[in-house]
Structure formats: structure tokens, C-alpha cells
Amino acid sequence: MKVIGITGGVGCGKSTVLNLIKENFNAFIIMADDVAKDLMKKGKKGYDETIAFFGDEIIDETTGEIDRPKLASVIFSNPNKRIVLNSIIHPVVKKEIVSMITQAKIDNKYDYIFVEAALLLDDHYNVFCDETWYIYADEDSRRERLKESRGYSDEKIDGIIKSQLGEEEFKNGCDIVVDNSGNINDTYAQLVKLLQM
Numbered sequence: 234m235k236v237i238g239i240t241g242g243v244g245c246g247k248s249t250v251l252n253l254i255k256e257n258f259n260a261f262i263i264m265a266d267d268v269a270k271d272l273m274k275k276g277k278k279g280y281d282e283t284i285a286f287f288g289d290e291i292i293d294e295t296t297g298e299i300d301r302p303k304l305a306s307v308i309f310s311n312p313n314k315r316i317v318l319n320s321i322i323h324p325v326v327k328k329e330i331v332s333m334i335t336q337a338k339i340d341n342k343y344d345y346i347f348v349e350a351a352l353l354l355d356d357h358y359n360v361f362c363d364e365t366w367y368i369y370a371d372e373d374s375r376r377e378r379l380k381e382s383r384g385y386s387d388e389k390i391d392g393i394i395k396s397q398l399g400e401e402e403f404k405n406g407c408d409i410v411v412d413n414s415g416n417i418n419d420t421y422a423q424l425v426k427l428l429q430m
């Protein structure tokens with residue numbers, strides 16, 4: 234069962250590619266952002282440690298959960314605080330992902346395991362992937378898509394892009410490049426070729 238790591242900058246289309254894979258291939262999908270989100274819910278270790286450092290001001294008063302847009306504005310404008318959050322969350326996320334991969338291999342129900350993470354290379358997830366794919370989309374398309382679908386401002390996109398690897402680093406660090414600058418059908422055709430359907 235091949236383990237394939239998927240990475241790329243904000244809004245390049247990682248989730249879109251994984252949805253295509255989920256619908257068309259027999260694959261187990263793990264998304265680091267979702268694992269992190271779960272581990273940062275109220276009552277979980279990631280929540281307690283995040284609040285201990287960032288304070289009650291990042292708590293949403295109505296739900297008691299972490300106010301994600303608030304935390305995003307802090308970490309994407311302050312690299313030192315981002316490093317602290319990464320040091321709290323990333324080790325637990327990585328541990329959880331390794332255990333999910335191990336379980337999926339034991340269950341042996343899938344042809345592929347896909348692990349998606351924007352920080353796949355930074356956090357050395359490639360050591361447990363058989364292959365790594367960089368999902369590329371040109372920056373103008375990414376900005377346009379993020380503004381339209383999520384209402385992100387240029388300032389917010391700038392902050393996130395600055396905190397992630399650049400195009401060349403992603404390209405050099407990955408085995409394969411999937412170009413998602415075009416339409417979904419073009420991207421799907423590349424997936425079929427790569428997975429030799």
C-alpha cells in the first residue's frame with residue numbers, strides 16, 4: 234500500500250485533489266489540518282497548551298472553542314508566535330498521523346494512503362511517504378480562488394504565503410508536480426496518469 238504525501242502552498246488545491254482521489258480511487262485520506270483541528274478542540278491537550286500560551290483572548294466567548302480567525306491573525310503576522318504554536322501542535326499531529334497510517338496498513342483495505350499537509354516538507358513527513366506530490370497552481374489563480382471561495386484578503390494571503398515554503402522549495406523537495414492551474418478535468422487527467430488507472 235503506497236503512502237503518497239501531498240503538499241503545496243495555501244489555496245493550491247490540495248483538498249480539491251484529495252476529493253477527486255476520494256471519489257475515484259480506493260484511497261485512505263489523512264489531512265493534517267483536520268487532525269490539528271481535532272486535537273485543538275476544547276478538552277484536548279492541544280487546546281489547553283495553546284490557551285496556556287496565547288491566553289483567553291483567543292477563545293470564542295460563545296462556543297468556548299479556539300477562535301480560529303483570531304489565532305490565524307496572530308500567528309500569520311508574528312513568526313515567533315507561529316513557531317511556538319507549531320512546537321505545541323506539530324509533534325502531536327505527526328504522532329497521530331503515523332498511528333493512522335499504521336492502522337490503515339494493518340486494515341489493508343486500500344490501494345493508497347494519501348497524507349496531505351502544507352508543512353509536509355518542513356515537518357519531514359516525507360520520511361514515511363513512498364512518494365511526494367507538489368500541487369502547483371500559479372499564485373494569481375490561488376489568490377483569486379481564495380478571495381472568491383473563502384473571502385480571504387490580500388493581507389491574510391500574504392501572511393500565510395510568507396509562512397510557507399516557496400514554489401522552488403516545494404518543487405525541489407517533492408518527487409512529482411501536479412499542475413492545478415487549469416480546470417479540474419486537466420488535473421484529474423494527471424491523477425489518472427500518475428495512478429495508472
Ligand SMILES: CC(C)(COP(=O)(O)OP(=O)(O)OC[C@H]1O[C@@H](n2cnc3c(N)ncnc32)[C@H](O)[C@@H]1O)[C@@H](O)C(=O)NCCC(=O)NCCS
Binds near residue numbers: 244350
Ligand atoms: C491558524 C489556524 C487556527 C487557522 O485556521 P483556519 O481554519 O482559519 O485556516 P486553515 O486551518 O484552513 O489554514 C489556512 C492555511 O494556512 C495553513 N497553515 C495552518 N497552520 C499553519 C502554520 N502553522 N504554518 C504555515 N501554514 C499554516 C494551512 O495549511 C492552510 O493552507 C489553524 O490553521 C491552526 O490551528 N494552525 C496551527 C496548526 C497547524 O500548523 N496546522 C497545519 C498542519 S499540522
Ligand SMILES: Nc1ncnc2c1ncn2[C@@H]1O[C@H](COP(=O)(O)OP(=O)(O)OP(=O)(O)O)[C@@H](O)[C@H]1O
Binds near residue numbers: 243245248413416
Ligand atoms: N482547478 C481548479 N479550478 C478552479 N477552482 C479550483 C481548482 N482547484 C481548486 N479550486 C478552488 O480553489 C480554492 C482552494 O482550493 P483548496 O481548498 O482545494 O486548496 P488547499 O490547497 O486545500 O487550501 P489550504 O491550503 O487552505 O488547505 C477552493 O475554492 C477550490 O474549489
